[in-house]
Amino acid sequence: MLLAAPELLVLVMACVVLCVDMYLREERRGIIHMLAMLTLVFAAIITLRQDAGIPSKEIETAFNGVFVRDYMGDLLKLFAYGTLALVFTYSKYFLRNNGLFRADFYTLSLFSLLGAMLLISGNSLIMVYLGLELTSLASYALVAFNRDSKDGSEAAMKYFVLGSMASGLLLYGMSMIYGATGTLALPAVAEALATTGTDNLLLVFGMVFLVVGIAFKLGVAPFHMWVPDVYQGAPLAATLFISTVPKLAAFAMAYRLLVSGMAPLHGDWLQMLAVLAVASIIVGNLAAIMQTNIRRMLAYSTISHMGFVLLGMLPGTGAGYGASLFYIIVYALMSAAAFGMLIMLSGKGHSVQDLDDLKGLNRHNGWLAAVMALVVFSMAGVPPLVGFFAKWLVIEAVLQAGLAWVAIVAVVFSVIGAYYYLRVVKIMYFDDAPSEVVHDGPVDFSAAISFNGLLMLALGLFSGGLIAVCVASFPA
Amino acid sequence: MIMGIDLQVILFYLFSAVLVGAALAVISSRNPVYSALFLVLTFFTAAALWILLQVEFLAVVLVVVYVGAVMVLFLFVVMMLDINLVPLKEGFVRYMWIGIPVALIMAFELLAVMWAKGRFGTDQFPVPADRAADYSNTRAVGEWLYTQFLLPFEVAGLILLVAMVAAIALTVRQRKDVKTQKPSRQVRVKRDERVRLVKMKSEAPASKGGN
Incomplete structure (x- = not known):
């Protein structure tokens, strides 16, 4: 079967959505939503059929080795479809409420998904770069989607300028590596490193720029300054989007560039990633405590989560990469649920910003408060929720690699971080509500967010399957 | 020489x-x-x-x-x-005092890496042989673009498409109060929609009156 079939489907459907919208009357825009959801369903079916559900070690390449299909890629793509389906479900409500329900949102999201898929399957420096550009460019536009919002435009501008700079740094590093190895294909780069030796300073020089580019895209300290501003200023639907699909793609980018391409330089990038990871766990958790704005709080919590994702890459073993992959998938699901909940609480014409907006949620809608509590506890890493297992796996991998001090810092700051997660629960359950507010979304929204919240519990109770699949995606 | x-x-x-x-x-x-x-x-x-x-x-x-x-x-x-x-440019002079030293330090660091031990000399990277006089650069570019780098080439085109979609999505505003012509509807217009034939009884001019 054609290896790039899911990509082709998403591309064609993005164009179909673009064209169909021309002929739709405004009140029938729901069709666009259905088309986009169907695209995700069929893309998932095609991806599933390609690997017949077994973790096969077989790696296939297409387009002269530019495109690769492997098990990690398939897994990431499947979760990208899944989280994007949640994003679409939540966003529809938000867009309708704010008079933004236009087909452009779906077109741009699908194009961004396509870029993420190409990035996930990128097997050459140039493909990784182009995939990243495609996914970022669509994300910038999504952040600016609400044209009348001053905050949104400001956030988009910051995101665009810093993102372009990160892309430039990444490209500069790639050109150095191309200069040193004479090839763009990632396996060939690794081969050249293995044969010519790794004491070439030019390579390390290029790699520094690659690491900086990756750090910018993941949003880890000290390259995290854009994250809180963008998360706060963007329309909620765009925040929801950029905290899910592009994060999955950024993990794939880190893996492809650093592991597929530069595994022989592991000793060099190990130290850089360790510093980045520890710094972002410290900065993320400490800064989140001081936030009164819930979106900024979630943004800082994202920074600390991304630190954990990088931690898993330190040992350089299959188990470590598996732990990182599991963490990033879990993060995408938790983040979708958290921002989905903010959309639910926002309602019509109001946009949740402050933590105080959650006051007394339990009294208004006990079930929503329970779901939110599940999500927040999972983010804090409370057993038996899935966030606990994600953190545990990463720390176990780090300990096995003998990096005890890193593991200790991670645990200490997770415990400190638990404070601001628990504060959310306290506000929802024990604070008095200022006035009578009704939180009631459409049926599909409520069903999706309940499913998403319960998934935190279900994946935690039955975490073995997904963990095994994640770890099996990588050669040991 | x-x-x-x-x-x-x-x-x-x-x-x-x-x-x-x-x-x-x-x-x-x-x-x-x-x-x-x-x-x-x-x-x-x-x-x-x-x-x-x-x-x-x-x-x-x-x-x-x-x-x-x-x-x-x-x-x-x-x-x-x-x-x-x-x-x-208001902030330019204000931030120049910090910006220029930072830029100089960065430039110095980059150059230090590049020049140390002659990493970029011709001994590291041999000068490529001159092309033959009839070597076609255009042909080589075309061949690579449509074979080895077909997918990146197409994706680059896609990025341009997304840029266009994004630019239009962010700038085009459809205003409800503007009166526009729809040529397709103008062409399809039927006689019945424009002309109404009214049957009237012919009236005899009034016998008296008039001037």
Whole structure:
């Protein structure tokens, strides 16, 4: 079967959505939503059929080795479809409420998904770069989607300028590596490193720029300054989007560039990633405590989560990469649920910003408060929720690699971080509500967010399957 | 050979100096039109450098596309918009005292890495052999683009499509109160929609009255 079939489907459907919208009357825009959801369903079916559900070690390449299909890629793509389906479900409500329900949102999201898929399957420096550009460019536009919002435009501008700079740094590093190895294909780069030796300073020089580019895209300290501003200023639907699909793609980018391409330089990038990871766990958790704005709080919590994702890459073993992959998938699901909940609480014409907006949620809608509590506890890493297992796996991998001090810092700051997660629960359950507010979304929204919240519990109770699949995606 | 130095090397340094100078002028000139014109010079000199590297097709494309099309359009927009750069540059002098030392330190660090132990010398990277006189650069580019790099080439096209969709999505506003013509409806119009035939009884002129 054609290896790039899911990509082709998403591309064609993005164009179909673009064209169909021309002929739709405004009140029938729901069709666009259905088309986009169907695209995700069929893309998932095609991806599933390609690997017949077994973790096969077989790696296939297409387009002269530019495109690769492997098990990690398939897994990431499947979760990208899944989280994007949640994003679409939540966003529809938000867009309708704010008079933004236009087909452009779906077109741009699908194009961004396509870029993420190409990035996930990128097997050459140039493909990784182009995939990243495609996914970022669509994300910038999504952040600016609400044209009348001053905050949104400001956030988009910051995101665009810093993102372009990160892309430039990444490209500069790639050109150095191309200069040193004479090839763009990632396996060939690794081969050249293995044969010519790794004491070439030019390579390390290029790699520094690659690491900086990756750090910018993941949003880890000290390259995290854009994250809180963008998360706060963007329309909620765009925040929801950029905290899910592009994060999955950024993990794939880190893996492809650093592991597929530069595994022989592991000793060099190990130290850089360790510093980045520890710094972002410290900065993320400490800064989140001081936030009164819930979106900024979630943004800082994202920074600390991304630190954990990088931690898993330190040992350089299959188990470590598996732990990182599991963490990033879990993060995408938790983040979708958290921002989905903010959309639910926002309602019509109001946009949740402050933590105080959650006051007394339990009294208004006990079930929503329970779901939110599940999500927040999972983010804090409370057993038996899935966030606990994600953190545990990463720390176990780090300990096995003998990096005890890193593991200790991670645990200490997770415990400190638990404070601001628990504060959310306290506000929802024990604070008095200022006035009578009704939180009631459409049926599909409520069903999706309940499913998403319960998934935190279900994946935690039955975490073995997904963990095994994640770890099996990588050669040991 | 002039004084023992290859003509090519002299030209390289000449063009490089012009390029760097023009690039600095782009960001430092007060008038945006001058900036755009200096950008033209930058592209043009870069094209000359590429000619030295024997990639004449890319050099010609750079001139035709960037200098000929993109920059002319850009100049046009700059002149039309009449951007006032003074507010944009307000912080320039204030932050220059910290910005310039940081930039110098970074440049020094980059150069230190590059020059240490001659990492970029011709002993590290042998000079590629000259192409044969009938070597077709255009053909080589075409062959690579449509075989080895087909997918990246197509994706680059997609990025342009997304840029277009994004630009339109962010700027086009459909106003409800504007009266527009719909040519398709105008063409399809039937006689019945425009002319109403009314049957009336013929009336005899009144016998008396009138003037």
